Amino acid sequence: MANEIGQVQGEQSAFELTEEAKAAVQERILKQVAAELQLAPGKVRTTVGLLDEGNTIPFIARYRKEMTGELDENELRAIEERLNYLRNLEDRKLEVLRLIHEQGKLTDELRQSIEQSAKLQEVEDLYRPYRQKRKTRASVAKERGLEPLADWIMAQHRKGDLQAEAAKYVKPDKEVATAQDAIQGAMDIIAENIADDAKIRTWIRRYTHDNGQLETLAKDDKQESVYEMYYDYKEPVRKLPPHRILAINRGEREEVLKVSLTVAPDKIHDFIGRQILRGDSPVRETLAATIEDSYKRLIAPSIEREVRGALTEKGEEQAIQIFAENLRNLLLQPPIKGKVVLGVDPAYRTGCKLAVVDDTGKMLKIAVTYPTPPNNKIAEAKAVIKQMIDAYGVELIVIGNGTASRETEQFIAELIREVNHKGLQYIIVSEAGASVYSASKLAQTEFPDLDVAERSAISIARRMQDPLAELVKIDPKSIGVGQYQHDVSQKRLEESLGAVVESAVNHVGVDLNTASPSLLSYVAGVNGTIAKNIVAYREENGKFTDRKQLLKVPRLGAKAYEQCVGFLRIPGGGNPLDNTPIHPESYTVVDKLFKELRVELAALGSSDLKDRLDSLGPAELAANLGVGVPTLRDILDSLQRPGRDPREELPPPIFRTDVLKIEDLTAGMELQGTVRNVIDFGAFVDIGVKNDGLVHISQLSDSYVKHPTNVVSVGDTVTVWVLGVDLNKGRVSLTMKKPRA
Template sequence: MEKEDKVLDAREASEGKTKIVQTAAQKAQTQGRILKQISAELQLPQAKVKTTMDLLDEGNTIPFIARYRKEMTGELDENELRAIEERLQYLRNLEERKLEVIRLIDEQGKLTPELQAAIEQAGKLQELEDLYRPFRQKRKTRASVAKERGLEPLAAWVMTQPKQGNVLAEAGKYVDEAKDVPTPEAALQGAMDIIAEQIADDAKMRAWIRRYTHDNGVVRTEAKDKQLESVYEMYYAYQEPVKRLPPHRTLAINRAEREEVIKVALDVTNDKIHDFIGRHYIRGESIVKSTLTLIIEDAYKRLLAPSIDREVRGELTDKAEEHAIRIFAENLRALLLQPPVKGKIVLGVDPAFRTGCKLAVVDDTGKVLEIAVTYPTPPNNKITEAKAKIKQMISQYRVELIVIGNGTASRETEQFIAELIKEVKDSGTLKETGAGTGVGTGVGTGHSRKLEYIIVSEAGASVYSASKLAQTEFPDMDVSERSAISIARRMQDPLAELVKIDPKSIGVGQYQHDVTQKRLEESLTGVVESAVNHVGVDLNTASPSLLSHVAGVNGTIAKNIVAYREEHGKFTNRKQLQKVARLGAKAYEQCVGFMRISGGENPLDGTPIHPESYGVVDALFQELRLELRQLGSQPLRETLQLLEPEALAPKLGVGVPTLRDIVDSLQRPGRDPRESTPLPIFRTDVLKIEDLVAGMELHGTVRNVIDFGAFVDIGIKNDGLVHISQLSDSFVKRPMDVVSIGDTVTVRVLEVDMKKGRVSLTMKTQ
């Protein structure tokens, strides 16, 4: 789809597109056509689609529509709304292209009512371009050269398919040395080239052959050098029907071809294609039948086959890219919505060999308490000094959790940390002797606070550390020190930290570097926006990075919010947002419901309830004889649990979905939706691959989900793989239907490959 848009833009630019103005009636007709098509494609009622289109045209954002305009859209969810938005943009671009194609053909004097109707009914850009193909200006071709030599009349004569006469005698009439047509054979060849191009440009022929090739073609791959060892060895002699080629295999083949490891061909039986074209172009016996047969074979082999092959493979790639982007998006959302680990002092470790392990202690709010570097790993092996430094930090700041990045030297560092934790526990330094003052401090003599570790993905940490944002946040630190802080903080609040990183760098996808980057970026930006607005942001603590993803807020407004906060102090009510520079009425309407103020003047400002509904809350409290100060109390929750929104909504003058959301927000004010997700597994000791045996049961954390299964962190160097066939006792079509990133799962060891360091796991109970 993205590639089609690029083709559209390029062609419009190259043809000097001029804006075509439609009448109101024509616009309404176009809008109606788009509405019907979206409704049919997405199987949604036209009324819901129409309302959504209108809301989008008014400048409303998807998160705002999904949350606060449920009555208007019939409670369409975010995915349905984004699908409407995407198709609306595509089809409007398509309609613009239709107008341009009609204009270009009309200027040539070749536009017929039938052709115009076909153009207007085209549902895809490919269909439209097929129709336009015969009229598009081409580079120099054999057919265009023949036309310049005056051979079109001869081509027209051949197409009359005369039953009597002599072909070469007729061709001899066009011999002209001045026009470089020296012989009857040369004249006939020129006419044949003209007809071959006409066949290749026939929209109906192209559509049928494209579909036939997709349904009956076979993709074959062959190694350029069979002696070369590579990760693509399965494709050194491989074949698979086009229609069965799965998305991840399409992208793998494309990459191997791009790296010049393999050659790729698309094979299809020619005979049926020749017969199909012949049935449309050959009308019984004639003196040119054998000539037409040769023309058809040439048209397919020289013009149609290479073009159709590119289009079919392009279509495969487009679908594969859409699939890969969807996987990345789902994984990213799951990662962003991981539960925050609250109330813990965290030591972040960015491991390395030569340059040492960078350390960062952050308090439970993410504030940096100390930065250091130690060298416990080869080649330095300063283990004693490293242990002394880290023990001092653990004791001084009452560290409860050590977070290790999973990059270079991570498992060596893990071994070191596990030994250190055992020594700390054995030494009794985790025993608290009094009430204390720090997080994790025990109450009473003899209480032990926990000390555990976890390995987290450090994907994107280096990208963030070298960014302008990180330089602004920590101007006096070097790149590696910032990376250790990022690793620590992404455990405390994954969403707040990961939004600082380009989503493409987070690394939870499959072949993300092989897809159209603009399309990927658009999709992932939408995921981040969705996640941020799903959780909401604290207006008084959120960073500009986090604020910039709130509905209606851009980078400039986000910085202005922080600047206002720094100048005037904490926000005490949502209305103060209206005083922020460049935050106008529309932006305020879109963003304010997703902004939270804890301990503000109005308790409702700490909930997802939009200010436009505060009057409904007042009426509800009057009806129930409750007071706002009771917000969060057990009596209020019990009263609201008995409420029937369907019965009360008409009385309050509000829709049932909105009242339902209001009641839910009043029952759990300040609730973080991520809290319902289980926390990740924390460890105190190392598990080695040598410790594993078949049948062993383990608990692990899902790190990545791809087409063929899920990778699970079970505490060894490399994540174990649960193949799709081992995810459940029942059949699994999509791994994401069973597991998501961050899930805590119970697995059993199936097989251990010590040589390759691979572990096969199963989640089956049998």
């Protein structure tokens, strides 16, 4: 930006870049993003151009591979994030330069320092001395005319008498009654100037991070809490793991812990002294005292807030990343198709709500039974459920994992033994967010005649049939597959999780004729209004038979059509390609390909066509068809497996027919389980007992594990062995290390 800001004309347009200067800044940003992410500048430049044209990440990742060099979604999102940060940084630099210029204090040296800043923190440090402050001791001293005395002290003359110089500023009418009052005021001004010095703040911030310790104490060490390990705790700031940062923050917020950041001040005083003190002078001791005051009163509290803020940001980013990864794996769990499902929302006093849904998710029957305490109407409940099983051919019972879930599981296991229904099984699923959905306007619209709990039972049943379609109806923050999700920046969390849901939905694709507005709203290029318009058009005109009909949907213009159409499927439509991920812009390529192969489109899905497509070499064929190799590779894959759901390639969940009690567990017992949650220090695995067992990070593998997500994912089926059982606390410790014989 050096010389770039200089390319302005007139006072009115000062600090507004010319088009040429804007282009230079843009080019510099592109090069910086490419260098930081270690990507080819050409790929970054093309990606930024596509983003600036309004293209979505899923669309670019899937349908613009030749242009980006096959960058994946993660790389594209990283480019977008850094691009936004650096553009905001440049905007802030211009704003700060303008504000300082208006004060008449912008020097060439300061301008250069601001222009060369690589981080927002650096810009704010440089702007700090010029920012409008609330009333401070220094501002009061300046009002009393003591700034010249502060300048005299900072000049550090070899000769002179401080008391005599200070006496010149004694003004009883301005509350400077004595020479000492004048000296104190001057010291306050110097202390604030030291505290505002960008170089000093940068060094102290880094030194505090590298050498400081976070210390925690209990406000009441007799109080029992989950924070007892932090009642008298110390750890170097630089070594604090993200989950511990957030745990300490929560303990402090709940007023259980007192938290402080400590660092030995001697080296800090020495560093500031080297920047301020110059040889022997009559004011050396005064300045040394001012340095200590500046650090203790102004710098240390401010730097502590900044360092702890940076720690919190680090903890939040890790928590959000874990939540996002867990959520994606949960959303992409394989759907259980072709089964009639009985959903059970368990409870004690209010009874278990039951909902039978057919293999399409349509609600068939609703009921309430009371098999759990305090009612214990077991025989009556069995009769109701047996009748539902027989009447509707129920093949799978899905139980929510909330209150009374394990008592309900025991009851269902007994019922399955009595029914002796071939193939009847049960599974326990997380019901996190089910109550949120049940009380939502969406649920009220979908089931206006049902109460909240009955809607919840339907949601629980549908979670097994199509996890993605059902879970997108719920605020991602309520799904509960992370750590400390309520302690992080909710705006940042919402952005991250929204991107994850969008990615998952577009990865799988959406049936245009059955998708809910909630599901459609996550399709690339489709917002909430367009999603509702699609459903309204479908209800008014009947099922879509051709993707081109989307252009008739109100407010769905050409750009939105381009972005979304490849992710929307029409099974059984007029054109078989409409049920594939192939974009309509590539239909002509398919026509050329089929002419070369001398086959009709009707052959799509046949084993003969699959074999012929499998034998083709994309590299040789692409040139003849006038298409890029990556796009042709995707087209061939889609033609070989039309209508494919990528989730179906994953292993199915574990279904059960009998219950396992914690009392049944013994050390060394081998079990199959499902990973329910992955966190920084391990993974929680459902092995069929009341509480999920914990596999600590040290027990995930025989080799070193940097993070649990490198080994396991939510939804994984894993083999575990019991390490230990705490019956009093209901805790089970597990290992994934196979015991030696």
